[in-house]
Amino acid sequence: MRKILGIVAAAALVAGTGIARADDLPPLKIGVIMTYSGPFATYGHQADLGIETYLKAHGDTIAGRKIEFVRKDDTGVAPDVSKRVTQELAVRDKVDIIFGGCWSPNAFASAPVVTEAKIPFFIIVAATDGIPAKSPYMVRMSQPVSVPVYTEGRWAAETKGWKTGYSAVADYVLGTAGAAAFLKGMEDGGGKVIGNVRIPVSNPDFTPFVQRIKEAHPQVAQLFLPAGALAVGFVKAYHDIGLLKDGINLVTGPLSETQPTETLGDFVDVIYTAGNWIEDNDSPANQEFLKAFRDAEGPDARPGFVAMNIWDALNITRQVVEAQNGKIDPDATMGLLRGHQFVSPRGPVAFDKDTGEIIQNVYLQQAVTENGKITMKLIQTLPMVHAQTIAQ
Amino acid sequence: MPPIVIGIVQVLFDGVAFGMLLFVMSVGLSITLGMMRFANLAHGSFAMLGGYTTTTLMRHAGWSFLATLPVSFVLIAAVSVVLERVLYRRMYQAKELDQVLLTVGIIYMSIAGAAYVWGPEPQAISLPDYLTVYRTVGWFSFSTYGALLLAVGTVLTLAIFFGLERTRFGAMIRAAVDDRRVALGVGIDVNRVFTITFAVGSGLAGLGGALGINALGLDPSFPIEYLVFFLIVVSIGGTAGSVKGALAAALLLGLSDTAGKYYIPQTGAFIIYVVMLLVMLWRPNGLFGRA
Amino acid sequence: MTAAEPARDSAPAPSAVADFRAQARWQWYEPLFWLGAIAWYFLLPTYLPLGTQILATALFALSLDLILGYGGIVSLGHTTFFGVGAYTAGLLARYGWQEPISCLVAAGLLAAFAGWICSFVIVRVQGIALLLVTLGINLVLYEAANKAYKITGGADGLQGIEFSPLLGMFHFDMLGRTAYLYTLIVVFLVFLVARRIVYSPFGLALRGMRENWKRMPALGAGLRRHGALIFVLSAAIAGIAGALLAESVQFVALDSLAVQRSVDVLTMLIVGGTGVLYGSFVGAVVYMVARDQLADLNPAYWYFWIGLMLVLVVLFTRNGVVGALADSAAWVQRKRGRGPAP
Known part of the structure; x- marks a missing residue:
């Protein structure tokens, strides 16, 4: 139903503008599984701020593909919900990449799904040691406890x-x-x-x-x-x-x-x-992030670590997608992530070649x-x- | 003084202060449940709203903490009257389950509403300095905030008992709680009595929510987090609207929670649940409930 | 044309027993409902994980309906037994027994046992005390499972559980096809049993108990036995529901014991309608589909609309959605002048 509406809307848009834009390429779909409701809804809110900041600073296309976010509420510590929405993102929304893992059990429950569906998965918050090793398609943006x-x-x-x-x-x-x-x-x-x-x-x-x-x-x-x-x-x-x-x-x-x-x-x-991060780090990457955050959210706004992890995940996504000329091949993507080092507002970050665990200051x-x-x-x-x- | 005595006094002080806070917050629920047999699970929403009133006034209007407390009381009382007139009134004759569903619905709406207006993060207030220090009297040191809880709790408890036992309106409330039909028969306007009681009870919840920010925290999920506590106070106290029972239950809960954490922290949240189970099995109608 | 009509027509003043028998017959909408569940499989292939969760949750709600709608026992902690079932299946799989159907049976039995122990307490209290006691048992068990993290995995959940393919042939696939059909079949079979119970003489006695419960402070020994028996049956069904969810998700965590789940299932049941068997299914479908769709529209504030839905259901229906459907059907019949006078 929503799909049909989407097609109608897209058709109307194309007809209206009369121009086929960069969207000859399909959109780059990113699933975001976060806690948007309940006592820990701040995580979801912070994730949205991170997304907003990135979009304002870098625009909404990566390698010519428009970024499209599909947000899902995991409702808190609820592995069954997390697993279901991961399945839905894979099967129904056919996303290219997932940012998720707000809680350790949720991340554990998502792991077999992304393994089977071959979808690169960034763990944004969960902190139990060893989670990213549970799937060859996972890397961690947060810090292991x-x-x-x-x-x-x-x-x-x-x-x-x-x-x-x-x-x-x-x-x-x-x-x-x-x-x-x-x-x-x-x-x-x-x-x-x-x-x-x-x-x-x-x-x-x-x-x-x-x-x-x-x-x-x-x-x-x-x-x-x-x-x-x-x-x-x-x-x-x-x-x-x-x-x-x-x-x-x-x-x-x-x-x-x-x-x-x-x-x-x-x-x-x-x-x-x-x-893993200090706000008053003078590095260009950190200053760029802070400025982008203030530009997006107001001069007094100060980001939290979830917003920064999302910002990082998006930046790294951009680099690996550009390296593949706009494509996202799951295995090639993981090859570009694991065992490689990136620049982040927190300093350098690298992902372990075998386990996907983060290595950082x-x-x-x-x-x-x-x-x-x-x-x-x-x-x-x-x-x-x-x-x-x-x-x- | 030997440390063990100091420890006991400490637990008594903190436990009673916490218990008083619980009593102020839940006494309204106890009375209205006894009078109208109406299970208002959304009582905690009023407490939460009281807390947000205080934080908003402090942050955006620069009020002092103590000055906001009466405003929270009055505002929440007013809001609750509107809700009572519009929604609750039609539900007094309804099945208990429908009352549960209605008030759970209101809880959900208030949670989302609070997240929308004030954001999902926990609220912080800067208490004035005189409320964040520890005073030492002889060998015993106590927090001024705990003392404030204790003082406000004692004054309100005395006022509630005086109001119920010694005033004409209190007599009307007691009559209505005892037997609604008889009260109606002797010409008491039970609906009006109830509306006022409901407003005062909700106002007290709002006041408690504001007063307790420092001890209980404040975020949109407050009404759910503390629902269990309200239910425990009401049911252990006795569901027939017993104020004495509610006070005893709140103190029991406050003391057992504090003592449990202090002396046997390994047991975590077990203590209060086990106390609740035991009391319920020992006296299913509550400590002061009528058989 | 309903199947119940001939009974009414032939017996102008039907005795309670005749009426009861008429109710026990399959109504026209019942096959329709189950055909709908099969149609879901073909029409909504990308909604199978949601469908599976709805079916398992509906079964859980049905177990609550047996004690609440038929026995008059209100529970605010029914997920105790759901969780026992889920952990039974999960732990069996964890320690090497991965055959799903036997896990289901074991889960039902263990949950029944837990229910039997609790029943000694349950039948002695009522009203708010009953709410608190059921809630208290739930909370204590949750804390115990949290503390025993070496066995249960605590808040991280049980790691590394995997069930073997169903009947040795059907792998639990990512699309959720196996899980959906498996859950549907199990739920249907258990439903048949529950239906049988409800329309048996025992079911009739239960309804009597529900009425008595309201009037009498304490139950006689006979009714207590009835209460205990239905509680055990209900616990077993809740356990099976929990195991079903564990098997389809292939994961068990503390949330299967969380009080929020008890509150959710109670809410769903009241939304659907109590004491009408299909109320649990309708409630689960309405509540979970609404939640899924609202959460997709706005992940942050969907609670508001769910809350509004609950308030509207209370204000405008007599016994949940099923009650509203029955009322409107009766209204249509009266309009046509064919139905019995009210």
């Missing part, structure tokens, strides 16, 4: 000399992995983890958890919660209960899908974080207040970290 968390633990114990640590992680399997990586990092750096709490993902009140940390009195506490309301709530409690005054430092993953300072209010200056940052404005300040850069080297 072990990398930043291990780095934080090791840095805290080795560089900062904080020998006692405490883990506060979300009570699900990714949180467990986060706690394990932090423990390994601390131990490799000569420190130890003296306790841990698991925080239910449906948790309204963080005070008791923070109280426990206060009493255990470690030198550094690790926070690992899904970015968004939970992480923000925890940091609020951490601040309110005054753990900083007690000399307990906090290392975290990303706190917010947007910049942490926007939803955290005015007390982030106690926080250290390891991430890790930036240790501290939230600082400068002239009343809060920014993330770079402390240290670890170049091109690969999850596999950490696992060993």
Whole structure:
């Protein structure tokens, strides 16, 4: 039905203009599977901002083919929905490329479909280690959980000399992995983890958890919660209960899908974080991205990591499609992706030749207040970290 | 003081503060359920709207946090009256299931509406400094925000009890909850009593939503996230509109949640669910419910 | 011309039993409905994954209808049994037993067992307490599955499950053809059983129980037994539905135990209509097709339109969509002056 309407509309358009434009070539169809509804709808919103930014900056054609986005809502952590919409994108919409994997189970469920359908798939958010290895057609744009968390633990114990640590992680399997990586990092750096709490993902009140940390009195506490309301709530409690005054430092993953300072209010200056991107990187690629984002979304707008991952995925898509003169052969595309390096606002990124896992810089940052404005300040850069080297 | 005593006092303070917040938010639901047998699952939508009223006033009109609270109360009360007149009123005689469906529909609409107007991301407010500090009295340190929750909760609880027990209108409410038909028979305008009660109850939910932003967070999925909590308070308290029961249930929930997280964090969310199951099996009509 | 008419004509004041027997006969729309489900396969080949999910979900809704529409037991946690079924099939496949049909049977049995355990509690409470107890069991099981991530895979889901081809011949293909036909056949067979139960003397007793439940604070021992039995049957069907979904998706994760699914299925059932067998199917089709289409139109705000749909269904129908269809059919008959006086 929609197809027929589409054909009618297309016919009317051609008849109206009377000119066959660059669309002798079929459109380049990109499926976007994101969480657009429910508690984590910010991910979908950020993805849309990334798309909008790219289109404004680079136009809507790649190698003469018009880009067409087919957006699908995975409704949150719902592998059955994710698998179904992946099937639909493959069978009904016949997309050339998919950006998806908002959640690890969703990405896992999509993997066999893209393997069978031979559709290159960029994992945009999911963080469980080893996902892209599940399909020869996957690469990861996000960061595997072990990398930043291990780095934080090791840095805290080795560089900062904080020998006692405490883990506060979300009570699900990714949180467990986060706690394990932090423990390994601390131990490799000569420190130890003296306790841990698991925080239910449906948790309204963080005070008791923070109280426990206060009493255990470690030198550094690790926070690992899904970015968004939970992480923000925890940091609020951490601040309110005054753990900083007690000399307990906090290392975290990303706190917010947007910049942490926007939803955290005015007390982030106690926080250290390891991430794959810093906003005030002077590299041309980063400045281009920031400018494009401001042009598209307003002078005060600040992008989050999902928007940047989408921007990156689109840029890389452009390069591999142009390299094939507008075609997308799935196997050739994967050959151009895996084992190759690209330029990104975060610095160089490469994909492992065999597993599709991302290799990128890790930036240790501290939230600082400068002239009343809060920014993330770079402390240290670890170049091109690969999850596999950490696992060993 | 030995740490164990400090720990217990801490848990009592935080638990009671959290329980008070839950009570303020859900007492309206308890009374209206008792009076009209109307299962308004969308009660949390009112709380959410109250929260957004506060964040909007603070961010765009530069109001102070405390000044926004009464506005949230009044505004949500007004909105709820409109909804009651337009939609809910026709449903009082309807089947319970239809009430559930209607209010679930309203929850969904409010979630999408809030995401459309305020965006899907969690809202942050900068509380004034005097609400984000820890005070120490002797050996005991407490958050001023927790103290605010406790103070507002206590004042409102006293006001609600005084209003119900000592005023003429309170007597009318109690009569209507006890037996709607008899109340009608003695000339009480039950519809009007109900509308006012509903408005006050919803207003309190809005106030609770605003007051609780710092503890509960605020994003469009609020009405679903806290639905379980409202249901627990109402049902453990007793479904016959018992305010005492709702208070006891809210405190029990607040204390067991806080104590569970403090002493046995491994159990996660188990504690409150198990407490709820046990109470329901022990007293299916709630702690203060009538058989 | 309906099959029910002759019974009415021949017996001007039909006894309850005669009326009941008349209802038990196949109505004209029933074959039509199932033919429609077969037609979906040929007419909408790119919508087969959606169709499969609708069928499995409809079966789940049917299981809820057995206890809610016929037994008067409201559950806000019925996905407990759906999840038990899904994990049974998933874990069997994970640990080497990949034959789909036997997995389905095992899932039904284990879910029935879980239902039997829960039934001791369920028949002792009602009203809001019943809602809370069913919800509580659901929440506790969800947390348990989350904690036991070494077995269940936790929030990441069960990794690496694959079912062997159906009957050794039909591979679960990407287009979803095998999954659709397989699900359709299983759902039809289970539906026949449910239909048989509903129109048996036991089904009649159940309806009596539904009415009694409203009037009496506690049930007598006999009715309690009825309640427990239908609850176990319902749990088994929910388990089969869960296993069907697990097999067609070839993946199981925590969301099969999520409360949201319980709420969704209850919503669908009320939208379709309770206590009318096809209400669960109509509700699942209407709700899931609407959700799919609305989410495609606007992935971010489709909740609003679903909510609006629910509100309109409540305001303008008596018993969901099926109720509305029945009412309009009755209205048409009255207009023609052929139907029985109201």
